[in-house]
Amino acid sequence: MLMMPIDTGNKAIKTEHFEFHSGISVLEDVPGEGEEAVKYQGRYYRLSPERNVYLPDKSVDERYYILTLFAVAKELRELKPPRLFLPGEVLEIDLVVGLPPLYYRGQYKKFREYFYRGGEVVEFEYMGMSYRVSFSGVYVHMQTYAAYLYVARDLNLFKKKVLLLDIGGFTLDYMLLEKGMISWEYTDSTGRGVISMYQRINKGIREKYDLDLKENDMDAIILGETSMYDRGIEERVTELAESHVADALGMLRECGIDLRLSVTVFVGGGSILLSRIIDKVWGRYRGEYYVINDSKVNVLGYKKKYLYDKGGC
Template sequence: MLMIPIDTGNKAIKTENFEFHSGITALESMPGENEEALMFQDKYYRLSHERNVYLPDKTLDDRYYLLTLFAIAKELEKLRQSRPFIPGELISMDLVVGLPPLYYRSQYKKFRDYFYREGRLVHCAYMGRSYRLTFSNVYVHMQTYAAYLYLAKELKLSTYPKVLMIDIGGYTLDYMLLEKGMILWNYTDSTGKGVISMYQRVNKGIREKFDLDLKENDIDSVLKEESCMYGEAIRKRVVEIVTEHVEEILGMFRECGIDLRSAMTIFVGGGSILLSKIIETVWKRYDGEYYVVNDSKVNVHGYRKKYLFDKKMQ
């Protein structure tokens, strides 16, 4: 059975082989030759370099369904290199997606139904190539915990009495405290302190001082210390504001009753990678041990690992 795991993030969509912004726009006319576009229900769509506006409930419209079809099509194109598809072939697959810990139990069924759609046949075309798809099943796993499962052996997490997982994503910052591999639910939550709130905070601070609007990609460039057109004063202020944001994030755990000295802290997610240098600076005031995982797809890898384990146990 073909299985495709996808992380449908607020800032980025991630598969095992691809990562792209969670932005999609409808085309008014047929796309040009070789233009990366998706046709679904007689309409054409293309990806945007800027993410769509944050949705508190991703099932409110079709944008995340369409983004997922894009992700599937990209993976199928990659798969063609080793497994050619017959024209008109019905491609059956299991789809694996995820939800933040806070929303997992309450939104599991709704999120699954949003993608499954009673297993109906899906007709779509990607860059002019037609696909007939059907989902045999849709599995919804828990973000952050999936990352823990994937990293546990590699980082020898079982050797630590407690592990604090901090997953910094687009909108959400999820954290999960585990003791001997068991989730401590009183110390597990999803907050709105992801990088999108940080972008808003930086932009407000830069507007107030420099009367300048920064794009999210501009802020990323400053944090990655890439060359950009902005002067030292602006870059310095961006770093100051982001540092304040990270200070508040780490300070939040003390208020939640989590002592960073008593657990091995693992930072995962694209936001953690982006903020890794700031985290290193701020962490100096703490005595605990931490590690930033330089792989934005750990949840996707975790979805696959959990799926295969569950299949083996059936």
């Protein structure tokens, strides 16, 4: 039995070894030689550098299922030691995925069935290799809490009051824990992830410079990785990103969460992207905080929770 934890994010898909955009496109013909593509139910799909539009319910169509097939195929090629697959062999996989706190209770069963499908055998091809897999077990965990489980020991958080801020593609999830117990009154998901920040930045840049920036362009400016733009544009992007982070932290104060009274831990790809901005904005506060520089903390948390539930650690 193989186990695969996969984070099906709005902006990116993450596995233990890979991270790629949550975007696919349909090929009208067979893929070119060496082109990364999946063939599923008679159609070819390839990964797109542009993410798909935000879906509050990812089970409404096949996009995230196909993206998961990409993730599974990539991980199968990374098995150590390498695994030889016999013709017609069915690989049984325990799939471990997650949902934001806001959607967990309402979508847990639907999301599980979306992947499980009665344990049926799924046939697909990836880069010329044929696979037959069965998601014989599907385990749906809660994002953010999974990240907490992964980082708590190293940061010595189990006996402390901790605020987890998981900045993802569309959502910003927050969760307050006291001695490892979730305070549900102060746990929620909001639409303040990086996608809403991109929209805010692009609006501000269009108004002043009549210019449309791609998300990758904004990322590069925020990370300080480019100097190809006019200094005024770069300063405006940074200013709008700072406003986004400041407003998010201000929202928490409005929700009754005092950042001075807990250890704040930022996780998720959005937190890594915004780490320099967070460091600057945090000067307004006095609380202890960390930014975890690992975009796969939820994936690793899913794995840790799975192994714990199975009695493995």
